[in-house]
Amino acid sequence: xxxxxxxxxxxxxxxxxxxxxxxxxxxxxxxxxxxxxxxxxxxxxxxxxxxxxxxxxxxxxxxxxxxxxxxxxxxxxxxxxxxxxxxxxxxxxxxxxxxxxxxxxxxxxxxxxxxxxxxxxxxxxxxxxxxxxxxxxxxxxxxxxxxxxxxxxxxxxxxxxxxxxxxxxxxxxxxxxxxxxxxxxxxxxxxxxxxxxxxxxxxxxxxxxxxxxxxxxxxxxxxxxxxxxxxxxxxxxxxxxxxxxxxxxxxxxxxxxxxxxxxxxxxxxxxxxxxxxxxxxxxxxxxxxxxxxxxxxxxxxxxxxxxxxxxxxxxxxxxxxxxxxxxxxxxxxxxxxxxxxxxxxxxxxxxxxxxxxxxxxxxxxxxxxxxxxxxxx
Numbered sequence: 550x551x552x553x554x555x556x557x558x559x560x561x562x563x564x565x566x567x568x569x570x571x572x573x574x575x576x577x578x579x580x581x582x583x584x585x586x587x588x589x590x591x592x593x594x595x596x597x598x599x600x601x602x603x604x605x606x607x608x609x610x611x612x613x614x615x616x617x618x619x620x621x622x623x624x625x626x627x628x629x630x631x632x633x634x635x636x637x638x639x640x641x642x643x644x645x646x647x648x649x650x651x652x653x654x655x656x657x658x659x660x661x662x663x664x665x666x667x668x669x670x671x672x673x674x675x676x677x678x679x680x681x682x683x684x685x686x687x688x689x690x691x692x693x694x695x696x697x698x699x700x701x702x703x704x705x706x707x708x709x710x711x712x713x714x715x716x717x718x719x720x721x722x723x724x725x726x727x728x729x730x731x732x733x734x735x736x737x738x739x740x741x742x743x744x745x746x747x748x749x750x751x752x753x754x755x756x757x758x759x760x761x762x763x764x765x766x767x768x769x770x771x772x773x774x775x776x777x778x779x780x781x782x783x784x785x786x787x788x789x790x791x792x793x794x795x796x797x798x799x800x801x802x803x804x805x806x807x808x809x810x811x812x813x814x815x816x817x818x819x820x821x822x823x824x825x826x827x828x829x830x831x832x833x834x835x836x837x838x839x840x841x842x843x844x845x846x847x848x849x850x851x852x853x854x855x856x857x858x859x860x861x862x863x864x865x866x867x868x869x870x871x872x873x874x875x876x877x878x879x880x881x882x883x884x885x886x887x888x889x890x891x892x893x894x895x896x897x898x899x900x901x902x903x904x905x906x907x908x909x910x911x912x913x914x915x916x917x918x919x920x921x922x923x924x925x926x
Contacts, residue, residue: 578604578639580632584646591646592618593628600634607631623650623715652716653680658709664725670700671724673707680711680718701726785852789844793821801825801844803887804852805832807875 578600585592594616595606607613609629627645656676665671674696677683684691686708689699699707706723783800799819805812805828812828826842833840838847864876872880873887881887 576600578632578634580606580630580640580642582628582630582642582644584626584628584644586646586648588648588651589622590618590620591626591648592616593630593644593646595630595632597632597634597640600632600638600640601636603635605633607633621648623648650713650715651679653711653713653718654678655709655711655718655720658720658722660707660722660724663723664727666727666729667702668700670698673697673699673709673722673724675709675720677709677711679713679715681713683709683711685709699724783852785844785849788846788849789821791821791823791826791842794819798825801829803885805829808832811835 576599579598581596581598583594583596585594593608595608596615597604597606605613606615607630608617610617610619625645625647627643629641629643632640654677656678658673658675660671660673662671673685673689675683676695682691683693685697687699687701687705689697689707699705701724704723704725706721709720709722711718783797783804785797785801787797789798789801796819798821799817801821802812802817802819802825803814805825806814806817811831812825816824829844829848830840830842833842833848836851838851864871872882873884875884875887877884
């Protein structure tokens with residue numbers, strides 16, 4: 550009986566010692582997680598080493614699965630993982646993954662119409678998503694919204710570029726320009742013929758006006774009276790825009806310079822540059838005309854209607870009856886700038902204006918000193 554109890558005690562001791570040996574042989578528990586990103590989600594996978602089986606996992610979002618997939622947008626994400634073994638040993642780790650931003654998407658890019666006749670326009674329209682900036686080449690530049698109108702002179706392929714930190718996406722569209730249109734028929738042909746006649750008559754009228762005021766080189770004119778213009782007013786025989794030259798441009802500049810807050814006399818060159826355009830826009834705003842910087846029918850009509858009512862020197866005699874509009878001591882007939890009191894020079898000095906404003910290095914409209922060039926850069 551004593552031997553049996555002793556044997557049982559010895560067996561228990563051996564089992565206890567073996568459990569200590571196996572427990573000591575188990576390595577430390579470690580947890581590992583990996584995040585695998587795609588364009589729209591991340592798959593998180595858990596694993597472990599060491600410890601006493603079985604191992605249980607717990608993710609930071611509460612999931613207990615070995616692997617899970619979560620939908621995300623672009624950016625960097627992190628996830629914590631906790632592993633617990635059978636001996637209640639706990640190991641924790643954190644892993645991260647980055648989802649790169651996808652490049653922009655161009656769903657559509659079309660030209661309407663895609664085929665035009667020279668002088669006509671086409672509308673480029675597009676549908677773009679996830680773009681920070683969009684632009685079109687061939688002179689269009691950066692664009693916002695969903696469409697822009699173009700008037701190419703020749704067949705042109707336009708490239709739309711959509712950009713964001715994830716990359717650049719491009720799409721192309723071609724606008725075909727035909728030299729001549731298909732001859733119309735019936736009523737359309739009659740209308741077309743009438744339009745041609747109207748344009749021809751308009752050209753003849755403009756030519757007659759130019760001839761009557763001494764124009765003919767550069768479309769300029771001289772200060773004289775013509776039918777439809779009050780006496781003493783300059784007859785502007787054409788529309789004026791950026792890049793034009795002539796005495797009519799000089800006359801426009803002289804009129805603008807009568808208000809120093811709009812334009813200054815040292816910029817009178819006979820060349821329609823950026824500063825003339827800016828001054829004209831100020832004048833149009835003050836006069837209640839649509840401010841475009843283009844001296845067209847509205848502005849010319851305003852000049853024609855108000856010129857004879859002006860009293861530049863405020864002496865009580867309107868310009869059309871005043872022989873010295875700006876009261877600078879030089880009669881209007883001899884004054885190169887009859888409505889600008891800051892310039893009292895006779896008409897025979899007009900040929901020297903370019904020298905004063907450009908060739909002799911005085912500051913011209915382009916603001917360049919000493920370069921002898923009154924044009925804009």
